[in-house]
Amino acid sequence: MRNILVLFLTGFLSLAVISNTVINNKQKNPAVSEETKTKSANTYDLLEEYKKDASKRQPTYTGENITVSGVVVYKGPDIHGLPSLELSDKVNGTSHVLCVFDSADSLNKISKGDNLTISGKFHIVSSDDMVVLKQSKIQ
Incomplete structure (x- = not known):
């Protein structure tokens, strides 16, 4: 059970890091931004x-x-x-x-x-x- 919990938390943290990276890249690069000014x-x-x-x-x-x-x-x-x-x-x-x-x-x-x-x-x-x-x- 402990191994499953560790695996779940590792996956969750990886997903959070990837999501944050994608969001930051969209904010830094206007060509990628969802909102175009x-x-x-x-x-x-x-x-x-x-x-x-x-x-x-x-x-x-x-x-x-x-x-x-x-x-x-x-x-x-x-x-x-x-x-x-x-x-x-x-x-x-x-x-x-x-x-x-x-x-x-x-x-x-x-x-x-x-x-x-x-x-x-x-x-x-x-x-x-x-x-x-x-x-x-x-x-």
Whole structure:
């Protein structure tokens, strides 16, 4: 009986340690977190935030939900041929955010110069200094 009790307690403690490790890892790694927070910003501020903090360019931030507001300065395919919009903080301004969409259908009524709010998942800061959002949706 004593051996069974020792075995039970050992198993219980192992389970507690494993559970605690999983919970702590989810809290430390936003990509694993069950609760995903959404960040909101204008295009320029969002780009500057990622440029200033190199740690945010790391894979752990991939998939972070972001909502951004800006002016459409480009509508068309991205370099991979996917439907996209580029946003700036002003009309005819420099592109700060590339929003990639699953379907071009959602872009039919959008024109260059429109002010939009778009949400998407952070993918990368591109080599030409644009925050790239995937799975974008117009709000």
